[in-house]
Amino acid sequence: MCSSMAPDPASISAAYDALDAAYDTVAALTYDTLDTAATLRCQDRLERLRRRLPATEHQLLAHAQTQTIPTAIGAKNWADVLATRLRISNTEATRRVKEADDLTPAPPSPVAPWCRKSGHQKTGTKTTHPQPDTPGVGLEGPNGGRADLDEHLADVGAGEESVEAVDAGLEALEDGAPVGK
Numbered sequence: 270m271c272s273s274m275a276p277d278p279a280s281i282s283a284a285y286d287a288l289d290a291a292y293d294t295v296a297a298l299t300y301d302t303l304d305t306a307a308t309l310r311c312q313d314r315l316e317r318l319r320r321r322l323p324a325t326e327h328q329l330l331a332h333a334q335t336q337t338i339p340t341a342i343g344a345k346n347w348a349d350v351l352a353t354r355l356r357i358s359n360t361e362a363t364r365r366v367k368e369a370d371d372l373t374p375a376p377p378s379p380v381a382p383w384c385r386k387s388g389h390q391k392t393g394t395k396t397t398h399p400q401p402d403t404p405g406v407g408l409e410g411p412n413g414g415r416a417d418l419d420e421h422l423a424d425v426g427a428g429e430e431s432v433e434a435v436d437a438g439l440e441a442l443e444d445g446a447p448v449g450k
Contacts, residue, residue: 327369 276284300308334347344350351362 323365323368323372326365327373330366330369331373 300311303311330347330351333350339346339350342350344353347366348359348362351357351365352359355362357365
């Protein structure tokens with residue numbers, strides 16, 4: 270797919286159908302007529318294909334991470350999503366997520382509405398925070414970020430300790446203090 274436009278879902282499904290059919294054809298082959306050199310060339314080609322698969326897996330995982338968060342689909346984290354959906358071990362799923370994190374750029378994460386309005390955003394593993402002197406963002410900016418934050422905390426059932434911790438963190442941000450990890 271070399272076009273500059275993204276393929277539609279039907280085209281993507283058709284490409285995967287063709288991939289399944291091509292694999293079924295290869296899997297049904299018998300190799301009785303091949304000599305050693307031809308057999309090893311086939312082995313080489315399979316190995317090249319095997320090594321290409323993780324790049325597509327990384328791309329798919331990175332895209333999924335831009336669409337939702339694991340808890341929204343009933344999982345604890347992305348390794349849990351993969352382990353459940355792909356029926357693989359947690360160890361293998363964790364390895365795949367770590368490999369994808371190491372080898373692909375951090376995708377933008379879905380951002381809670383209160384974060385958008387207050388100027389806080391999490392992208393990949395990095396969180397950006399509004400600068401205290403940035404007009405239009407912050408606790409008391411015209412977007413009403415603080416009111417949205419309070420509403421979000423109430424919606425998720427955050428306890429008083431959580432609300433106080435968020436308050437302290439946001440106040441430190443407004444004072445220009447560095448944010449801990």
